[in-house]
Amino acid sequence: DCSLAAEQLKNSPRHKAYLEGVSLRQLQKLYSLLKGHLGGESLAESLENDKELAKRKSIMDELFEKNRKKKDDPDFIYDIEVEFPQDEQLESCGWDAESGEEI
Template sequence: MMCTAKKCGIRFQPPAIILIYENEMKGKSRQRIMPVRNFSKFSDCNRAAEQLKNNPRHKNYLEQVSLRQLEKLFSFLRGYLWGQSLAETMEQIRRETTIDPEEDLNKLDDKELAKRKSIMDELFEKNQKKKDDPNFVYDIEVEFPQDEQLQSCGWDTESADEF
């Protein structure tokens, strides 16, 4: 079945993931309501997203919807169940999906470090030039001259150009 996902969102009451999509008949939007069952404020959003994506009844429809987006939608639901405002949940999601540049990752345990790495991997994969890309070049050399005129990176100690 050809299915082009247009929009995907969440309804809180009763909880459901809602997908707007087009099938073979182009130009005609359809809506699919996928009820969310057994989800509490203690549930794991990542696992809930995986389960929905692999659900045999919904699988084909959700092919174009990323796991990350589904996970985010579940996070909204979870925040709602905790009584958080939308703004609070958004802020929480932002914290969980971005890297705090000040954080010392050496101090994290395996699980937390893996989370940070997967956030970084997203950008890596976005910018990655793979071997099978048509314009892939193995050896790319670009010169970036380091000279006195350059502005300091701002990370060095101010005094006398000391590191």
């Protein structure tokens, strides 16, 4: 994870004096670019990925705001409770299983 690696680098006693003036966000970005470079991406490709991500996030934010129910909306209901069927067999998914892998 870029944020964890950047945080460890910034708090490292060995590098702390050199990185005092560098923001955590800048270190995260640098780590991401280096990771992309080691993966064979060019600088332009790495930066393009960030632009695409920002574009998709913007679209998601707009959709969220469009669909969000506000207290002033006529069909706003506070504290909706939903009953889910319990008679079906529950399936486990790979993404929710704990693994022994350390991140």
